[in-house]
Amino acid sequence: MSYPGYPPSGGYPAFPGYPPTGQESVYPPAGQYSYPPVPGGYPPAGGGTYPAAPPSAGYPGAAGYPALGGYPAPGGYPGAPQAGGMPPYPGAPTGPGFGVPPTGPGFGGYTQTPAQSYAGGGPAQISGYPGGQAPSPMPGPPAAMVQCTQGTIQAAPNFDAGRDAEILRKAMKGFGTDEQAIINVVANRSSDQRQKIKAAFKTMYGKDLIKDLKSELSGNVEELILALFMPSTYYDAWSLRHAMKGAGTQERVLIEILCTRTNQEIREIVNCYKSEFGRDIEQDIRADTSGHFERLLISMCQGNRDENQTVDYQKAQEDAQRLYQAGEGKLGTDESCFNMVLASRSFPQLKATVEAYSKIANRDLLSSIDREFSGNVERGLKAILQCALNRPAFFAERLYYSMKGAGTDDSTLIRIIVTRSEIDLVQIKQMFTQMYQKTLATMIASDTSGDYRRLLLAIVGQ
Template sequence: MSYPGYPQGTPTVVPAHPFDPRADAEVLRRAMKGFGTDEAAIINVLTRRTNVQRLQIIVEFKTMYGKDLISDLKSELSGNFENVIVAMMTPLPQYYAKELHRAISGIGTDEDILIEIMCTLSNSEIRTIRQAYHEHYRSSLESDLKGDSSGTFKRLMVSLCAAGRDESMVTDPHQARYDAQQLLRAGELQLGTDESTFNMILCQRNYAQLRLIFEEYQHLTGHDIEKAIKNEFSGNSENCLLSIVRAIKNKPAFFAKCLHKYMEGIGTEDKNLIRVIVTRSEIDMQEIKREYYTMYGKSLKDRLRDECSGDYKRCLYALIGEP
C-alpha cells in the first residue's frame, strides 16, 4: 500500500522565493506586539522558511528592533509550541549538539537520541556538530560519549563520532562477498561474537557497498543481516547496529519508525518528535510520510492529531506539509 499523492524523497519545507527577511521580521514583530499573540502569523511565516532563512530573519529582527527574536518568541509562547519554534530557530549544528548533550547529561542516557543522530548523518555533518558541541560545552563530544557509554556500544559511538566512513559510493562485489563472509565468521559461525568485525565493516564501508554486503549475506545464509545482529547482540549495541542497517536500507522508513516509537505508549516523547520533524522537513519528509502510511496504515497527520493539540499541532502540521 502506498501513500497517495506524494513524490519520493522531497522536503516539505523549501526555501521561500521571493524571500524578504525584513518583511518577515515586521510580521513577527506585529504578531508579538500589544495584547495577545498572533500565533497563526508566527506559524505561517516560520514554517514556510528554511533554517538558513530563519537565521537571516533573526539578524534582520535584531538590526531593526535591537531585540533578540528568540528571546521575544520565548516570552510570548509556552510549552511544546515554544519548544518546536525554538528548535526551528536554532542553527542546525547547535541544535544537534544540544540534543546530544541532553541525551548524555544528567542521570542515565537517552540512547535513542544518540543512535538516531550518530547513525544517520554524514561525515561532514558529524564534524560540524562536533565543533558546535565543543564551542558550546567546552568539552569533546567523543570524550562525553565515552564517559556515558560502555562496551560495544561505546566503541560504536566512538567509531561513528570519528566521521571516517568511506563516502565514495564506489562498489566492489568481490570485497562485498569477502566482508559478508567475515561477518558470518565473526558471528553465526563461531561461539561468541567478534564485535570488532561488525563495528569495522558497518561503520567504515560506504552505504552502496554495505547494501551489496547485506545482499551477499542474505545469499550466503538465506536470512537477513538483521536476524544475525538480533541473535549475536543485545541492548544498546543491538539497537545501534540495527539502526545503521535500517538507515542504510531505507532512511525514510527508519525515521518513520522513530516517529512511531516516539508517539507510542503512555505519553509522547515530544522533544524527540520535534527533532525528527524539524530536521527532516527540509530533507525527505514527504517520503517519511509515505513510509509511515505504508508501515502503520495511518497517515502521520492523523497520528499527530491523536497525540498533539493547539498551536503545537498546527505548527507540526505545517512542517510536514499538511493543512
C-alpha cells in the first residue's frame, strides 16, 4: 500500500494508526484524513521538528502535535488561553469560578475576580482563612488587579416596553393566568427596563401593573415578582422598614443591607426611607436596637466609609496593632476601636489590615472577633470583614443558610437573588459551588416548587 510521492526518502515519524499494521511507514496523500496537520506539509525527511503552534490553533496544537518550546502568548502571560480559560496567575486556585479567560486588547495582564482575591486562597469562610492567616496577594500593585463582577440578568436587546406590557396584559386577562409568560418577561429584563414596562402598562391600559399582578399571583412567587418590579433603592429601603416594623426586629436584614452597600447606595437608601415612609432611619434603628450593635448600624447609615482604592500599608499595620491591643492583647474588649476601624476604612484597606493582623496575633481577625464579641454586633463586624475579603462568598453563605435544614427563609432567598441579580450573582454562584460542592440552582430546585422555583431558576440561570 503506497501513494505517489509518499514517503520521501527517510520516511516520517509514525502517527497513531499509520502505517497500517505490518506495512511500511506511509501516509495518505495530502488532503485526506486531515493530513498534513499544518499548511506546508510534514517535516523534512529524516525527522526534524514541527513548527510551533500558531496562537489561533490553541495550545497544544489543534492537530495534536507539541508546540516545542511553547510560543509567545499575546500580552506576555505564561501559557496560552484554552477553550475553558486559563488560570489568571501562577498558583491560582482551580475549580468552579476560576480559569477566567483574559480580557482586553492583547489580554493586557491578569484578570482577577473577587473569587480569586488571593493566590492559592479559598473563599473567606466565616472562620477566616485556613491556618489563621490569609495568603499574601500576588506581587504587583493592587490597582492592576481588575475585579470583574457580573449579574445573571442583563438589559434585553431590542427592548420594547409597549410590547412587554401587552404580553403581561394578555397573560393576566380573562380566566386564569399565564405565569410562564410573566416569568419570561420579568426574568429577562433589567430593573430599569421593568420600570419602563410598568409606566407603559399604565399609559396603554390606564391600570396599575403591580395591582394587577397582586390580584393574579399569591405566595412566594408574588413576593418575588413584586420585588423585581421595585427599583433597587426602594427595595432596600422597603426591606429595612419591614425588618424594623411591628414586634421584633430582623437584625440579619439590617446587617445584610447596611454593612454591604456602597456609600452612595446607603445615602440613597436613607433618603428614600425618609421620602417613601416619612421616617428617619436612624431613629428607627435607635428604637429597635441597642448597645454596640446600635452604634455599628448608626455608623453604617452615615455612608462615609473611605472609598479610596489605594492601600496604605503603614496604616494597615497601625490599625492591626490597634485592634490587637483592643481585643486579644488586653483583658476585656474596646468595642469602639473595632467600630471605628471597620466602619471607616475602605474595603481594600481592611483586607490589608486583616493580613497584618494575622502576623501580629497569629490568628485571623475573624477568629478574634468570634472570641471577643457575640450576638448581632459580632455578626455585623464579621459581615463587614467578609465583604472586604470576598463579597460573593458572604452572599453565597447567606443563600446557603437560607435553604439549609428544615424549611426555607424565602424572604432572604428572594432578597439576595433580586438585589444581586444585576451586580455579582455570577460570582456568587461560582463561590456557592466552591464552598458547598453543589450548585445554587440545584439547592433552589430541591427547596422550592412550582412557578416560584421556575422564576428563581430563570433569574439564577442554569
